[in-house]
Amino acid sequence: MNKNSIFNDSLLKNIISIMTVPVLGFILLNIVFVINAVFQWILRRFLMIFIDFNPDMNLSCIPAMMRSLFVVFILMISFFILRTKMKPIFKATFLVVPAATVLVTMGIFFYQIPIISYIIGLIIVSGIIYYFYKTKQSWLYYYSVILISLVLALFTLTGGEI
Numbered sequence: 001m002n003k004n005s006i007f008n009d010s011l012l013k014n015i016i017s018i019m020t021v022p023v024l025g026f027i028l029l030n031i032v033f034v035i036n037a038v039f040q041w042i043l044r045r046f047l048m049i050f051i052d053f054n055p056d057m058n059l060s061c062i063p064a065m066m067r068s069l070f071v072v073f074i075l076m077i078s079f080f081i082l083r084t085k086m087k088p089i090f091k092a093t094f095l096v097v098p099a100a101t102v103l104v105t106m107g108i109f110f111y112q113i114p115i116i117s118y119i120i121g122l123i124i125v126s127g128i129i130y131y132f133y134k135t136k137q138s139w140l141y142y143y144s145v146i147l148i149s150l151v152l153a154l155f156t157l158t159g160g161e162i
Contacts, residue, residue: 017089021144025096032074032097039070067105074101092140099128099148104162107152118153125149 043066078098082091103121110117125145132141 017092017140018143020089021093021096021140022147024093025100025144025148028094028097029100032101036070039073040066043069064109067108071101071105074098088138088140092138092144095141095144096148099125099145100152103149103152107156108162114156117156121149121153 047062075098078094081094084091102124106120106124107114107117110120128145129142131137132145
């Protein structure tokens with residue numbers, strides 16, 4: 001058996017893909033966490049130009065608005081990245097970011113009523129999977145979305161907090 005046949009083996013490629021998505025996806029999520037902090041900081045500075053904040057103000061809608069804007073920002077970037085001609089492994093790895101961002105944001109919004117968070121998350125993930133099925137996407141996309149949704153669900157069910 002020559003050396004090239006080992007690396008051309010589809011089983012080996014699949015095993016490498018199975019390991020690549022969570023490892024690189026985790027790295028991307030950490031980068032996005034930092035980008036989110038910078039994004040929120042910029043938004044706060046921008047809002048301070050127009051709003052004179054004081055301790056008596058009830059501005060509970062502002063954090064929700066800022067989180068929502070970040071989700072829109074990530075989804076816009078994702079739209080363009082997922083439409084490129086990149087290989088499915090790279091797209092599936094990146095897909096961890098928008099999937100986690102949307103699911104975590106739903107978890108934050110419905111923190112007081114976790115069952116609603118789980119139901120909405122299930123609807124979102126089911127819709128994404130149905131879209132992948134109807135458009136005959138690579139198994140890597142299914143794997144990416146299912147993996148991140150299960151990891152986040154287990155994290156939450158075991159008492160983890162973001």
